[in-house]
Amino acid sequence: MLTEVSIQNFRAFDNFEMSNLSRINLIAGRNNAGKSSLLEAMFLASFGNRPDGAVNTHVTRYREVEKLSEVTNVLSGLPAYWRLFFRGLCDDQEIRISLTDDELGLYRLTATLTNPPTSLDPDDPARDTRQSTTALAGRMLLLHFEVPDGTVGRVWLGPSEQGVRAIGPDEDQRLQFPHAVGILPPTAGMGPEQAVTLGRMRIARESNHLLSTLKVIEPELRSVEDSSATGIPAIWGDVGLSELIPLSLMGEGMTHAARIIIDMWEVRGGVILIDEVESGLHHSVLEDFWRAIERAAVDLDVQVLATTHSLECIQAAASGVGSEHLRLHRLDQVDGKVTSVSYEPDVLEASFKMGLEVR
Numbered sequence: 001m002l003t004e005v006s007i008q009n010f011r012a013f014d015n016f017e018m019s020n021l022s023r024i025n026l027i028a029g030r031n032n033a034g035k036s037s038l039l040e041a042m043f044l045a046s047f048g049n050r051p052d053g054a055v056n057t058h059v060t061r062y063r064e065v066e067k068l069s070e071v072t073n074v075l076s077g078l079p080a081y082w083r084l085f086f087r088g089l090c091d092d093q094e095i096r097i098s099l100t101d102d103e104l105g106l107y108r109l110t111a112t113l114t115n116p117p118t119s120l121d122p123d124d125p126a127r128d129t130r131q132s133t134t135a136l137a138g139r140m141l142l143l144h145f146e147v148p149d150g151t152v153g154r155v156w157l158g159p160s161e162q163g164v165r166a167i168g169p170d171e172d173q174r175l176q177f178p179h180a181v182g183i184l185p186p187t188a189g190m191g192p193e194q195a196v197t198l199g200r201m202r203i204a205r206e207s208n209h210l211l212s213t214l215k216v217i218e219p220e221l222r223s224v225e226d227s228s229a230t231g232i233p234a235i236w237g238d239v240g241l242s243e244l245i246p247l248s249l250m251g252e253g254m255t256h257a258a259r260i261i262i263d264m265w266e267v268r269g270g271v272i273l274i275d276e277v278e279s280g281l282h283h284s285v286l287e288d289f290w291r292a293i294e295r296a297a298v299d300l301d302v303q304v305l306a307t308t309h310s311l312e313c314i315q316a317a318a319s320g321v322g323s324e325h326l327r328l329h330r331l332d333q334v335d336g337k338v339t340s341v342s343y344e345p346d347v348l349e350a351s352f353k354m355g356l357e358v359r
Contacts, residue, residue, distance in 0.1 A: 006098040009086060013034060048109065086113075106148055179267075180268075182267040184272065264302045290321050318348050
């Protein structure tokens with residue numbers, strides 16, 4: 001599991017560290033304290049030196065961008081586009097993001113805006129035999145990734161007629177964090193991809209966590225099915241009516257909870273990053289919801305980092321999750337710098353009794 005995250009010069013973060021991570025981690029803090037940016041930084045680092053990480057919509061927040069070739073249709077210049085990654089728009093600095101795993105060690109990503117490489121030496125990792133670097137004028141984003149044994153991977157990203165051009169090692173030479181890392185924004189919703197994943201879960205006989213979690217919200221739910229009867233893969237539920245009904249008709253809380261469990265199964269053995277974890281969920285179901293999340297996290301060996309604005313959500317997690325698995329991390333901005341304070345379960349409980357603000 002991850003034990004520590006370190007971020008420098010990314011968005012609001014100057015020199016930030018968050019340690020004492022556990023199996024399930026709640027991230028609290030005021031608006032604009034950096035909660036979403038924390039998840040985005042971790043997701044960016046998990047891509048290592050793969051070029052699709054720097055234009056992923058879960059990092060850039062440009063939902064219109066679906067693939068590399070569409071970037072230049074959103075903003076006129078890529079340096080300006082990536083400049084938004086840098087703290088205070090100071091793109092002469094270096095972004096540094098580190099992920100520390102308790103068994104694997106330290107993984108480091110650095111990102112800089114720099115001039116494109118000029119060497120075409122066969123031993124240079126920047127060498128690109130398919131296209132001359134002279135076709136890529138102006139500064140490029142350099143992603144430099146290092147794994148614990150010292151192996152380094154680099155890739156340069158710049159504009160081209162296709163939108164984004166990557167110069168660097170071939171696909172099989174690119175490095176990334178060894179565990180799968182998934183990120184779930186609050187309005188992700190459900191799509192055909194999740195129905196296909198549910199089909200795979202059912203074939204593997206591993207859909208039990210999905211049904212038990214959704215029954216917390218809708219006790220009448222008897223089964224959850226994937227079907228393409230309408231021509232598009234979708235998820236349906238049996239609530240005792242004459243026919244199955246689409247899960248999307250059962251409310252935002254049902255689709256949000258289903259997406260969490262499905263995404264956890266996709267990254268089993270890895271990390272799931274959830275923004276606004278309580279989205280669509282009534283306070284009365286939160287404690288049982290957290291119990292279900294803990295069971296799934298342990299069984300699937302998934303580490304959870306989830307943001308929240310809700311005191312009820314924090315209290316429910318404190319009651320529903322075992323003390324050995326839960327940590328609360330509160331982010332604050334002090335003199336323009338983001339800081340983190342971690343609460344052990346016993347300290348968290350004492351804070352509730354004293355009426356201290358932990359959100």
